[in-house]
Amino acid sequence: MDTYTIVGRKIDQGKTRYLHSDGSIDQNPNNNGAAGTALTVEFIGKKIIELSQNAHLERGSPEYLKVTEQLRNALVVKGPFNHDPNDPKLEELLDNVTVELKYDERTPLDKNVRTLVIPAKDTLAYRETFFKEKDQIPGYEPPLTYELDRLMMRLYFNRLIKELVTEFTGTDGQPLSQADQNKMAEDVDKKLGSYDELLADAEDETELSMVRILASPVAAFHRAIGIYITEMCD
DSSP states (O other): OOOOEEEEOOTTSSOOEEEOTTSOEESOSEETTEEOEEESHHHHHHHHHHHHHSOOOOTTSHHHHHHHHHHHHTEEEEOSTTOOTTOHHHHHHHHTOOOOOOOOOOOTTOOOOOOOOOOOTTTTHHHHHHHHTSOOSTTOOOSSOOHHHHHHHHHHHHHHHHHHHTTOBOTTSSBOOHHHHHHHHHHHHHHHOOHHHHHHHOOSHHHHHHHHHHTOHHHHHHHHHHHHHTTOOO
Protein backbone atom coordinates (compact mmCIF):
# COMPACT_ATOMS: atom_id res chain seq x y z
CA MET A 1 0.00 0.00 0.00
CA ASP A 2 1.65 3.20 -1.19
CA THR A 3 -0.98 5.78 -0.25
CA TYR A 4 -2.11 6.09 3.35
CA THR A 5 -2.30 8.73 6.07
CA ILE A 6 -1.36 8.52 9.74
CA VAL A 7 -3.72 10.74 11.70
CA GLY A 8 -5.45 11.05 15.06
CA ARG A 9 -8.16 8.49 15.78
CA LYS A 10 -11.78 9.63 15.88
CA ILE A 11 -13.79 8.31 18.81
CA ASP A 12 -16.36 6.80 16.42
CA GLN A 13 -13.77 5.23 14.13
CA GLY A 14 -13.73 1.85 15.83
CA LYS A 15 -10.87 -0.17 17.34
CA THR A 16 -10.25 2.59 19.89
CA ARG A 17 -7.48 1.81 22.33
CA TYR A 18 -7.79 2.70 26.02
CA LEU A 19 -5.22 3.74 28.60
CA HIS A 20 -5.83 2.23 32.05
CA SER A 21 -4.75 3.37 35.49
CA ASP A 22 -2.07 0.67 35.65
CA GLY A 23 -0.48 2.04 32.46
CA SER A 24 -1.69 -0.78 30.24
CA ILE A 25 -3.24 -0.11 26.83
CA ASP A 26 -5.80 -2.30 25.09
CA GLN A 27 -9.16 -2.12 23.32
CA ASN A 28 -11.23 -2.76 26.46
CA PRO A 29 -13.08 0.38 27.65
CA ASN A 30 -12.88 -0.87 31.24
CA ASN A 31 -10.29 -2.62 33.37
CA ASN A 32 -11.30 -4.19 36.69
CA GLY A 33 -14.42 -2.04 36.76
CA ALA A 34 -12.59 1.25 36.13
CA ALA A 35 -13.16 3.16 32.90
CA GLY A 36 -10.10 3.64 30.73
CA THR A 37 -9.14 6.82 28.88
CA ALA A 38 -9.93 6.67 25.17
CA LEU A 39 -6.80 7.31 23.10
CA THR A 40 -8.17 9.60 20.41
CA VAL A 41 -7.52 13.04 18.94
CA GLU A 42 -9.04 14.54 22.09
CA PHE A 43 -6.42 12.73 24.20
CA ILE A 44 -3.68 13.97 21.87
CA GLY A 45 -4.82 17.58 22.20
CA LYS A 46 -5.07 17.39 25.99
CA LYS A 47 -1.64 15.75 26.24
CA ILE A 48 -0.08 18.38 23.96
CA ILE A 49 -1.28 21.16 26.27
CA GLU A 50 0.08 19.26 29.27
CA LEU A 51 3.45 18.73 27.59
CA SER A 52 3.69 22.39 26.59
CA GLN A 53 3.13 23.52 30.18
CA ASN A 54 5.75 21.28 31.79
CA ALA A 55 9.48 20.73 31.59
CA HIS A 56 10.71 19.28 28.32
CA LEU A 57 10.96 15.52 28.34
CA GLU A 58 14.39 14.15 27.58
CA ARG A 59 14.37 12.09 24.41
CA GLY A 60 14.68 8.40 25.25
CA SER A 61 13.82 8.84 28.94
CA PRO A 62 11.22 6.47 30.48
CA GLU A 63 8.63 9.27 30.66
CA TYR A 64 9.31 10.30 27.06
CA LEU A 65 8.88 6.72 25.86
CA LYS A 66 5.70 6.30 27.90
CA VAL A 67 4.09 9.46 26.52
CA THR A 68 5.06 8.80 22.91
CA GLU A 69 3.67 5.28 23.15
CA GLN A 70 0.38 6.65 24.45
CA LEU A 71 0.27 9.14 21.60
CA ARG A 72 1.12 6.45 19.05
CA ASN A 73 -1.86 4.42 20.24
CA ALA A 74 -4.07 7.48 19.71
CA LEU A 75 -3.21 7.43 16.00
CA VAL A 76 -4.79 5.46 13.19
CA VAL A 77 -3.61 4.54 9.71
CA LYS A 78 -6.13 5.39 6.99
CA GLY A 79 -5.90 3.74 3.61
CA PRO A 80 -6.86 5.28 0.25
CA PHE A 81 -10.46 6.38 -0.38
CA ASN A 82 -12.91 3.46 0.11
CA HIS A 83 -10.11 1.23 1.40
CA ASP A 84 -11.27 -1.56 3.73
CA PRO A 85 -10.79 -0.18 7.29
CA ASN A 86 -10.39 -3.76 8.55
CA ASP A 87 -7.37 -4.44 6.37
CA PRO A 88 -4.82 -5.95 8.82
CA LYS A 89 -2.07 -4.11 6.94
CA LEU A 90 -3.31 -0.87 8.51
CA GLU A 91 -2.73 -2.19 12.04
CA GLU A 92 0.64 -3.53 10.96
CA LEU A 93 1.61 -0.10 9.71
CA LEU A 94 0.48 1.52 12.97
CA ASP A 95 2.50 -0.95 15.02
CA ASN A 96 5.61 0.26 13.19
CA VAL A 97 4.94 3.97 13.68
CA THR A 98 7.37 5.92 15.89
CA VAL A 99 6.18 9.14 17.52
CA GLU A 100 8.76 11.84 18.19
CA LEU A 101 8.28 15.06 20.16
CA LYS A 102 9.80 18.36 19.17
CA TYR A 103 9.32 21.38 21.39
CA ASP A 104 8.62 24.80 19.93
CA GLU A 105 10.63 27.63 21.44
CA ARG A 106 10.33 31.39 21.75
CA THR A 107 13.34 33.69 21.77
CA PRO A 108 13.62 37.22 23.19
CA LEU A 109 14.58 38.60 19.78
CA ASP A 110 11.66 36.86 18.10
CA LYS A 111 13.94 34.97 15.74
CA ASN A 112 11.87 31.85 15.86
CA VAL A 113 11.83 28.69 13.76
CA ARG A 114 8.60 26.94 12.78
CA THR A 115 8.89 23.37 11.55
CA LEU A 116 6.24 22.45 8.99
CA VAL A 117 6.00 18.72 8.25
CA ILE A 118 5.32 18.14 4.56
CA PRO A 119 3.04 15.10 4.12
CA ALA A 120 4.13 12.19 1.97
CA LYS A 121 3.33 12.38 -1.73
CA ASP A 122 -0.29 11.65 -2.68
CA THR A 123 -1.60 11.60 0.90
CA LEU A 124 -3.46 14.89 0.39
CA ALA A 125 -3.68 15.28 -3.39
CA TYR A 126 -6.50 12.78 -3.77
CA ARG A 127 -8.63 14.74 -1.28
CA GLU A 128 -7.91 17.94 -3.16
CA THR A 129 -9.12 16.24 -6.33
CA PHE A 130 -12.25 15.10 -4.48
CA PHE A 131 -13.13 18.69 -3.57
CA LYS A 132 -12.28 20.00 -7.03
CA GLU A 133 -14.96 17.69 -8.40
CA LYS A 134 -17.61 19.15 -6.09
CA ASP A 135 -19.92 21.95 -7.21
CA GLN A 136 -18.02 25.20 -6.69
CA ILE A 137 -20.90 27.06 -5.05
CA PRO A 138 -21.68 28.31 -1.53
CA GLY A 139 -23.34 25.89 0.86
CA TYR A 140 -20.89 23.00 0.57
CA GLU A 141 -19.95 20.90 3.58
CA PRO A 142 -16.61 22.24 4.84
CA PRO A 143 -13.54 20.00 4.58
CA LEU A 144 -12.55 18.32 7.84
CA THR A 145 -16.19 17.93 8.85
CA TYR A 146 -16.61 14.71 10.79
CA GLU A 147 -19.79 13.30 12.32
CA LEU A 148 -19.04 14.88 15.68
CA ASP A 149 -18.62 18.28 14.00
CA ARG A 150 -22.04 17.89 12.39
CA LEU A 151 -23.59 17.14 15.77
CA MET A 152 -21.87 20.13 17.39
CA MET A 153 -23.07 22.48 14.64
CA ARG A 154 -26.63 21.13 14.79
CA LEU A 155 -26.78 21.80 18.53
CA TYR A 156 -25.17 25.21 18.08
CA PHE A 157 -27.79 26.24 15.53
CA ASN A 158 -30.50 24.64 17.66
CA ARG A 159 -29.66 27.04 20.49
CA LEU A 160 -29.18 30.00 18.13
CA ILE A 161 -32.57 29.49 16.45
CA LYS A 162 -34.31 29.10 19.82
CA GLU A 163 -32.80 32.40 20.94
CA LEU A 164 -34.11 34.04 17.75
CA VAL A 165 -37.58 32.60 18.32
CA THR A 166 -37.91 34.64 21.50
CA GLU A 167 -37.57 37.77 19.35
CA PHE A 168 -40.15 36.79 16.73
CA THR A 169 -43.41 38.67 16.51
CA GLY A 170 -46.81 37.74 15.13
CA THR A 171 -48.76 39.51 12.37
CA ASP A 172 -50.05 41.90 15.03
CA GLY A 173 -46.50 42.98 15.86
CA GLN A 174 -46.70 41.48 19.32
CA PRO A 175 -44.21 38.89 20.69
CA LEU A 176 -45.21 35.29 20.10
CA SER A 177 -47.02 33.61 22.96
CA GLN A 178 -45.04 31.23 25.12
CA ALA A 179 -47.09 28.36 23.70
CA ASP A 180 -46.11 29.33 20.13
CA GLN A 181 -42.46 29.69 21.15
CA ASN A 182 -42.53 26.26 22.78
CA LYS A 183 -44.09 24.73 19.66
CA MET A 184 -41.40 26.25 17.44
CA ALA A 185 -38.70 25.01 19.83
CA GLU A 186 -40.14 21.50 19.57
CA ASP A 187 -40.06 21.73 15.77
CA VAL A 188 -36.39 22.82 15.93
CA ASP A 189 -35.59 19.81 18.13
CA LYS A 190 -37.33 17.48 15.69
CA LYS A 191 -35.35 18.89 12.76
CA LEU A 192 -31.91 19.35 14.33
CA GLY A 193 -32.05 17.01 17.32
CA SER A 194 -31.41 17.89 20.95
CA TYR A 195 -28.70 17.11 23.47
CA ASP A 196 -31.16 15.29 25.74
CA GLU A 197 -32.27 13.14 22.83
CA LEU A 198 -28.70 12.27 21.85
CA LEU A 199 -27.85 11.42 25.47
CA ALA A 200 -30.90 9.19 25.83
CA ASP A 201 -30.09 7.40 22.56
CA ALA A 202 -26.41 6.76 23.39
CA GLU A 203 -26.02 3.00 23.63
CA ASP A 204 -22.32 2.39 24.19
CA GLU A 205 -19.10 3.97 25.42
CA THR A 206 -18.32 5.44 22.01
CA GLU A 207 -21.64 7.25 21.70
CA LEU A 208 -21.47 8.41 25.33
CA SER A 209 -18.00 9.85 24.68
CA MET A 210 -19.29 11.76 21.67
CA VAL A 211 -22.22 13.15 23.66
CA ARG A 212 -19.86 14.18 26.47
CA ILE A 213 -17.85 16.31 24.04
CA LEU A 214 -21.07 17.99 22.87
CA ALA A 215 -21.47 19.43 26.37
CA SER A 216 -17.80 20.28 26.96
CA PRO A 217 -16.13 23.16 25.09
CA VAL A 218 -12.83 22.18 26.74
CA ALA A 219 -13.04 18.62 25.40
CA ALA A 220 -13.93 20.01 21.96
CA PHE A 221 -10.88 22.30 22.16
CA HIS A 222 -8.62 19.36 23.03
CA ARG A 223 -10.09 17.46 20.07
CA ALA A 224 -9.45 20.40 17.73
CA ILE A 225 -5.81 20.59 18.82
CA GLY A 226 -5.41 16.86 18.24
CA ILE A 227 -6.90 17.14 14.76
CA TYR A 228 -4.67 20.00 13.67
CA ILE A 229 -1.44 18.75 15.20
CA THR A 230 -1.80 15.35 13.50
CA GLU A 231 -2.81 16.93 10.17
CA MET A 232 -6.09 15.06 10.06
CA CYS A 233 -7.07 15.59 6.44
CA ASP A 234 -8.55 12.16 5.76
